[in-house]
Amino acid sequence: MLAHALLLAAAVATAPPTMRLDYIHTGNSAEEHFVLDGVALEGPWPGRLDRLIDDTNLGQYLFEVLDRKTNRLLYSRGFASAYGEWETTPEAKTQWRAFSESLRFPAPAGPVQVVVKKRDRQNAFREIWSQIVDPAAPEVDRSAPPAFKVWAVMKNGEPRDKVDLLLLGDGYTAAEMEKWHSDARRLTELLFAASPFKEHRSAFNVWAIDTPAEESGVSRPSDGIWRRSPLAAGYDAFGSERYILAFDNKRLRQIAAAAPYEFIEIVVNGRKYGGGGIFNQYATVASDNAFTPYVFVHEFGHHFAGLADEYYTSDVAYGPAAERLEPWEPNVTADPKAARWADLIAPGTPLPTSWPKEEFEKEQQDYQAKRHAIRAEHRPEEEMEALFRRGMELETKLLGAGPYAGKVGAFEGAMYEGRGYYRPQSDCIMFSRDPVGFCAVCRRAIERVIDLYATGK
Numbered sequence: 001m002l003a004h005a006l007l008l009a010a011a012v013a014t015a016p017p018t019m020r021l022d023y024i025h026t027g028n029s030a031e032e033h034f035v036l037d038g039v040a041l042e043g044p045w046p047g048r049l050d051r052l053i054d055d056t057n058l059g060q061y062l063f064e065v066l067d068r069k070t071n072r073l074l075y076s077r078g079f080a081s082a083y084g085e086w087e088t089t090p091e092a093k094t095q096w097r098a099f100s101e102s103l104r105f106p107a108p109a110g111p112v113q114v115v116v117k118k119r120d121r122q123n124a125f126r127e128i129w130s131q132i133v134d135p136a137a138p139e140v141d142r143s144a145p146p147a148f149k150v151w152a153v154m155k156n157g158e159p160r161d162k163v164d165l166l167l168l169g170d171g172y173t174a175a176e177m178e179k180w181h182s183d184a185r186r187l188t189e190l191l192f193a194a195s196p197f198k199e200h201r202s203a204f205n206v207w208a209i210d211t212p213a214e215e216s217g218v219s220r221p222s223d224g225i226w227r228r229s230p231l232a233a234g235y236d237a238f239g240s241e242r243y244i245l246a247f248d249n250k251r252l253r254q255i256a257a258a259a260p261y262e263f264i265e266i267v268v269n270g271r272k273y274g275g276g277g278i279f280n281q282y283a284t285v286a287s288d289n290a291f292t293p294y295v296f297v298h299e300f301g302h303h304f305a306g307l308a309d310e311y312y313t314s315d316v317a318y319g320p321a322a323e324r325l326e327p328w329e330p331n332v333t334a335d336p337k338a339a340r341w342a343d344l345i346a347p348g349t350p351l352p353t354s355w356p357k358e359e360f361e362k363e364q365q366d367y368q369a370k371r372h373a374i375r376a377e378h379r380p381e382e383e384m385e386a387l388f389r390r391g392m393e394l395e396t397k398l399l400g401a402g403p404y405a406g407k408v409g410a411f412e413g414a415m416y417e418g419r420g421y422y423r424p425q426s427d428c429i430m431f432s433r434d435p436v437g438f439c440a441v442c443r444r445a446i447e448r449v450i451d452l453y454a455t456g457k
């Protein structure tokens with residue numbers, strides 16, 4: 001027993017390096033291809049060595065690392081990708097595009113086969129790419145990461161025992177480093193004010209890297225503003241003015257390699273409302289908007305636990321409910337009985353569950369029209385914030401009323417569809433900007449991911 005325990009302790013103490021496989025993900029709406037871009041070694045593996053296999057069943061994609069000699073599964077993780085979003089846009093019907101992406105896993109002792117799988121319409125994972133990687137190959141990049149300053153915003157233990165969240169600032173000049181440090185601390189406190197992160201604060205480390213920019217701010221194409229910022233994050237991803245993504249993945253990963261990390265939050269220096277979050281890739285948020293706390297926590301929910309958007313109100317051109325496929329995201333379902341989270345539903349709750357849907361939709365029509373007008377006329381950001389505040393007050397009252405407010409059930413209207421998809425509670429931070437936090441189903445999904453990365457030590 002003792003010898004076994006000692007062996008285990010020794011194995012944990014000598015964490016392998018992190019291996020990063022960079023590839024190009026390319027195609028159009030009809031076909032999809034992967035091309036090897038390179039393999040690099042980073043610092044010590046920052047994760048648990050006793051939870052190498054992903055049992056959370058999250059992600060549109062899944063990658064597996066198999067030992068070449070024995071075919072034994074060494075590591076797996078689910079993930080989503082910008083490509084996976086882009087392939088559903090109209091642009092993908094008329095042309096090809098390429099996206100840089102990376103897979104990270106503990107560096108193996110010998111050659112491995114890395115397999116990428118994608119879900120089919122029945123949610124079964126099917127192989128779409130396979131690549132042999134030999135860790136001894138001379139072309140494996142062993143160069144050190146760039147010499148940016150890495151610092152701990154909050155350190156609660158060794159990276160292997162904790163969830164390691166890395167904050168990266170984009171569009172902060174050298175003269176704004178103090179603002180970056182104060183924004184990093186402020187955002188960290190915002191995240192750990194939200195349940196269930198609040199209760200699991202000690203399971204996390206938060207790291208930050210200082211990456212001074214030549215100019216303040218990031219690119220905002222629809223406002224005619226362009227910046228060559230260090231992480232190349234920018235607004236208007238896929239034509240959505242509030243959607244901030246960082247498409248230069250290789251640059252992002254090379255910088256991030258300076259710190260131990262499992263999750264990345266890119267903070268863009270500026271006031272304009274915006275953000276984004278891709279499961280197991282990274283999330284983004286603008287630093288100085290009145291709704292930064294909401295955007296940050298909401299988008300981090302996408303990135304950290306693969307949570308779906310529960311909102312749907314941009315239009316009401318309802319499709320037939322029969323067409324709805326069960327989503328992989330843990331907080332939405334096509335099942336009006338919500339079997340996925342049945343254990344959280346109190347006996348006697350009607351399924352589907354009633355809520356003031358018509359009233360809500362009526363209010364939303366007026367509200368969305370005003371929102372579009374403010375952006376179309378390039379009105380000051382204060383006007384958008386004021387509109388959001390008025391909407392928030394109305395919705396909080398409306399969604400907080402009725403016999404099933406605050407209860408778990410199956411509330412119709414989720415994932416951009418007014419009919420046929422159901423969310424777990426009438427209100428949640430994945431549904432609205434109301435100060436209600438995550439619903440019970442979202443909280444449970446987040447806790448499962450925390451457990452995958454933190455040991456509880």
Ligand SMILES: [Zn+2]
Pocket residue numbers: 310331424425428429430431438439440441442
């Ligand atoms: Zn939720």
